[in-house]
Amino acid sequence: MTRDLFADATQGSPLREDLCPGAVVLRGFALAKETHLLASINEITAAAMFRHMLTPGGFRMSVAMTNCGGYGWVTDGKGYRYATTDPLSDQPWPAMPDVLLQLASAAAKDAGFADFTPDACLVNRYEAGARMSLHQDRNERDFTQPIVSVSLGLPAIFIFGGMRRNDKPVRVPLLHGDVVVWGGPARLRYHGVLALKPGRHALAGECRINLTFRRAG
Numbered sequence: 746m747t748r749d750l751f752a753d754a755t756q757g758s759p760l761r762e763d764l765c766p767g768a769v770v771l772r773g774f775a776l777a778k779e780t781h782l783l784a785s786i787n788e789i790t791a792a793a794m795f796r797h798m799l800t801p802g803g804f805r806m807s808v809a810m811t812n813c814g815g816y817g818w819v820t821d822g823k824g825y826r827y828a829t830t831d832p833l834s835d836q837p838w839p840a841m842p843d844v845l846l847q848l849a850s851a852a853a854k855d856a857g858f859a860d861f862t863p864d865a866c867l868v869n870r871y872e873a874g875a876r877m878s879l880h881q882d883r884n885e886r887d888f889t890q891p892i893v894s895v896s897l898g899l900p901a902i903f904i905f906g907g908m909r910r911n912d913k914p915v916r917v918p919l920l921h922g923d924v925v926v927w928g929g930p931a932r933l934r935y936h937g938v939l940a941l942k943p944g945r946h947a948l949a950g951e952c953r954i955n956l957t958f959r960r961a962g
């Protein structure tokens with residue numbers, strides 16, 4: 746799946762798509778930094794490798810994860826939480842590279858959330874078949890802060906529901922370079938990702954990488 750960057754000038758595919766009050770997709774917002782972002786992700790994963798964490802119920806997550814920044818999101822038999830160190834190494838998570846911080850802050854600003862300074866970046870790697878079931882993001886302290894989510898590599902279908910688990914979700918295709926900003930009245934909406942279709946992306950290879958930035962502490 747590709748997108749014609751110039752389509753916007755003539756028809757369809759607006760660069761900014763409101764999903765609901767508080768949630769917006771900024772199409773292609775990360776494209777200009779794609780090479781720099783992927784190089785930074787390689788540095789992060791060299792220091793804190795991707796791993797399949799266990800849910801509190803003992804299931805292995807199909808998405809491989811790592812983190813950068815002062816706080817990292819982790820899950821194991823003890824539950825979901827933020828931790829200042831990588832449980833594999835007991836070392837602090839790698840620092841958040843400036844290119845990531847600047848991108849997240851600029852996207853939040855564009856979406857109407859000034860002064861977003863994330864202290865946590867969860868790095869998700871989806872390979873063919875990996876998925877994320879419907880969930881709310883509620884391990885953060887301050888729900889007035891938005892979440893910024895950057896998609897790189899293979900396309901995926903994001904499912905975006907309501908405030909209750911049973912609210913019927915809409916499907917939102919997310920492509921390489923798309924950024925979703927999510928906060929305010931949308932902050933606690935249920936969401937997830939459908940199983941990734943196999944494929945190969947010219948820069949990222951046979952996977953999708955998602956970065957989600959939060960203010961955790």
Ligand code: MD6
Pocket residue numbers: 869877882892893894903925927936937938955957
């Ligand atoms: C993903 N994203 O896109 C998973 N959460 O791989 C999320 O769970 C998410 O994209 C909160 C806000 C935006 C997101």
Ligand code: FE
Pocket residue numbers: 880881882936
């Ligand atoms: Fe989430």
